[in-house]
Amino acid sequence: MENMIINFDRVSKRYGLTSALKNVSFQIPSGGIIGLVGSNGSGKSTLLKLMAGLLKGSSGEIVVCGEAVNRLIAKKVAFLAEVDSLYDFYTVKETITFSTKVFPDFDEQKAYQIVDALEVELHKKIGTLSKGNRARVKIAIALSRNVPLLIMDEPLSGLDPLVREDIIKMIAKYVEMENQTLIISTHEVTEIEPLLDHVLLVQSGEIVLSERVEDLREKRGQSVLDAMKEVLR
């Protein structure tokens, strides 16, 4: 169990009659970037919310950062949801100041650096930003949390290629690979692949592939997309 940042042991999640996760067991080692992929409705968001303590499993055990997950895990886990929780009436600068108050682990200097690198103007109100710049602020806030586990639920969804490229660059530059683990769900498999150390593929509520990307390439001669096609065929 040592050095495993995420450990799911026979975890199931039902929503009423819908069985979203079915007796799922897997472990993820600390450090690096993990891609969570799978078709619409396969269970990715459910899996991420369970590891962030935002949902309770119907059965099974989840241990994250060495602790059984409950709502208090939020101290060790930064969760970037598909829908953002930024306040329209704050400027970008006020959003950074606010984040330093909400998150004791927030690295204010890093937030300014990322926002500056992304050329988002500090005095602009969040409500007046384009969708792309709003996504840039959202990623800057998430990457500035000094926590062992970062979770991002579809951060590239619905964004144009330039914004997606910016987000991918910031992830590559600012995730601290030595002491942080990032798990990221996405449908943009080919775009994200160069960043990935490990891939988890979910299908109909089950993990059908959990592999190091290097092993896929070297042992099987496959890209992540090739492996997905083979498994889902």
Ligand SMILES: Nc1ncnc2c1ncn2[C@@H]1O[C@H](COP(=O)(O)OP(=O)(O)OP(=O)(O)O)[C@@H](O)[C@H]1O
């Ligand atoms: N709050 C909810 N109430 C009822 N059913 C839900 C709820 N949330 C998710 N589900 C169902 O659980 C299953 C898994 O959904 P989930 O959102 O985890 O999938 P996903 O892989 O993230 O999908 P997508 O790629 O479309 O975002 C789906 O069948 C979905 O309809």
